[in-house]
Amino acid sequence: MKHFLIAALCLSLFSCNQSSTKTTDKKDVLAKASREDKNGWIYVHLEGSPSDIGYQHGYLLANDIDTSIQAISYYLVHETHRDWSFYRQAAKNFLWDKLDREYKDEINGIVAGLHDQNKNYDSLDLTAYNALEELAFYYVPLLDSAKNKAPGNCSAFIATGSYTKDGKIVIGHNNWTEYIIGQHWNVIADIVPEHGHHLMMDCMPGFIHSGDDFVINDNGILITETTITQFVGFDSTKTPEFMRARKAAQYANSIDDVVNIFLKDNNGGYANDWLIGDTKTNEVAKFELGLKNYRVWRSKDTAIIGSNFASDPKLIKEETTFNINDNTTSPNARKLRMVQLVNVDMKGKLDDSTGKIIEADHVDATAGKRENNRCVICGHIDEDPKGCTEWDCAPYYPMGAVQSKVTTADLAQHMQFWAHMGHPCGENFIGASFYKLHPEYAWQAKYLNNMLSYPWTLFNAKK
Numbered sequence: 185m186k187h188f189l190i191a192a193l194c195l196s197l198f199s200c201n202q203s204s205t206k207t208t209d210k211k212d213v214l215a216k217a218s219r220e221d222k223n224g225w226i227y228v229h230l231e232g233s234p235s236d237i238g239y240q241h242g243y244l245l246a247n248d249i250d251t252s253i254q255a256i257s258y259y260l261v262h263e264t265h266r267d268w269s270f271y272r273q274a275a276k277n278f279l280w281d282k283l284d285r286e287y288k289d290e291i292n293g294i295v296a297g298l299h300d301q302n303k304n305y306d307s308l309d310l311t312a313y314n315a316l317e318e319l320a321f322y323y324v325p326l327l328d329s330a331k332n333k334a335p336g337n338c339s340a341f342i343a344t345g346s347y348t349k350d351g352k353i354v355i356g357h358n359n360w361t362e363y364i365i366g367q368h369w370n371v372i373a374d375i376v377p378e379h380g381h382h383l384m385m386d387c388m389p390g391f392i393h394s395g396d397d398f399v400i401n402d403n404g405i406l407i408t409e410t411t412i413t414q415f416v417g418f419d420s421t422k423t424p425e426f427m428r429a430r431k432a433a434q435y436a437n438s439i440d441d442v443v444n445i446f447l448k449d450n451n452g453g454y455a456n457d458w459l460i461g462d463t464k465t466n467e468v469a470k471f472e473l474g475l476k477n478y479r480v481w482r483s484k485d486t487a488i489i490g491s492n493f494a495s496d497p498k499l500i501k502e503e504t505t506f507n508i509n510d511n512t513t514s515p516n517a518r519k520l521r522m523v524q525l526v527n528v529d530m531k532g533k534l535d536d537s538t539g540k541i542i543e544a545d546h547v548d549a550t551a552g553k554r555e556n557n558r559c560v561i562c563g564h565i566d567e568d569p570k571g572c573t574e575w576d577c578a579p580y581y582p583m584g585a586v587q588s589k590v591t592t593a594d595l596a597q598h599m600q601f602w603a604h605m606g607h608p609c610g611e612n613f614i615g616a617s618f619y620k621l622h623p624e625y626a627w628q629a630k631y632l633n634n635m636l637s638y639p640w641t642l643f644n645a646k647k
């Protein structure tokens with residue numbers, strides 16, 4: 185027993201000191217990783233212990249992490265009236281101590297990799313950055329007594345059984361974000377951790393979780409989500425959402441596992457309708473998770489959509505300020521369109537090809553025609569004279585669909601998914617012409633220029 189304890193202590197010390205090991209050791213660590221820039225994406229393969237994965241990530245994506253944190257901290261000052269030191273303090277006060285050792289090591293590894301590329305960030309910077317959504321849009325609004333800050337991000341679907349072409353699961357998601365942030369949601373992280381499952385997800389550089397949430401793991405678990413519009417609530421004494429999301433991706437073997445990992449010590453941050461599939465059982469689920477309420481719907485023969493609306497009447501009443509009866513809102517208009525697409529027009533035809541068409545759709549169901557606005561699945565609020573009041577977006581706010589992903593059970597079995605950087609419809613956002621029309625957003629020009637649209641690209645995890 186004594187020997188075991190000494191061995192464990194040595195291992196732990198080695199792990200803690202990984203970042204200060206010799207150059208040759210760092211070369212060995214980096215030799216297991218790789219980076220490839222492809223069609224607007226940065227694909228990275230990360231492999232090894234938590235600190236190794238972190239070091240590889242920080243070292244290989246140092247410039248990207250630096251640029252992204254700069255853009256986001258600039259954005260947060262303007263939009264939340266808090267500077268970066270406020271977010272670091274929140275990380276110190278109630279986030280860092282709640283992280284599992286594994287994820288502290290990974291974040292410390294990112295910091296070490298950044299330092300070796302002369303980028304001086306610390307673990308609080310990286311923790312605050314990883315908690316961007318839950319801090320800026322769930323914690324801060326409570327401090328301000330604001331009622332309707334929690335934004336709606338994304339359009340998604342998951343389908344199985346008679347709804348899909350091959351009877352197996354199909355899943356798709358596009359990410360709606362402020363362009364100044366979303367342009368950085370351009371990483372495909374292929375992670376082979378020491379413990380848990382091989383996973384592949386999209387994320388921002390420096391994130392240990394997906395953030396917009398599109399994840400597959402090598403035990404057939406598929407996860408995505410859309411956020412619950414106008415959600416109110418956050419419990420800073422509980423576990424950060426970003427770590428629970430990463431744990432679900434890495435450790436879940438079933439839909440129940442995903443649900444249980446998210447429920448354990450839930451802080452209510454980034455309250456979502458999670459869409460979950462298990463290719464082993466061909467079952468899919470919607471898991472609606474607030475702070476006080478949650479509900480699970482599951483089936484082996486269904487199509488489920490997400491467009492930022494909640495479904496459980498109790499949760500809507502107690503935890504949101506959202507008007508479920510106003511079809512001119514973005515969530516409700518997209519709901520109408522997506523239900524038509526997955527339940528009628530494309531029922532029995534859903535696969536990766538039709539999934540891409542859905543994520544790029546431009547029909548406004550309330551107008552009955554093609555539009556570029558807040559009500560279409562591939563959102564363009566920067567072209568909408570009404571903006572999006574339910575998320576506090578003023579007219580023409582530069583926000584909307586920034587990228588998209590689709591996969592099928594067969595592709596996921598081989599650890600593959602399709603990804604598209606930029607508006608899924610193929611339209612480019614050109615900063616110079618936008619700011620000329622809308623000088624009220626010229627403050628964003630410092631970090632937002634063009635957001636170009638690239639071709640759909642199939643990503644394969646390394647085996």
Ligand SMILES: [Zn+2]
Nearest residue numbers: 562607609611
């Ligand atoms: Zn579009």
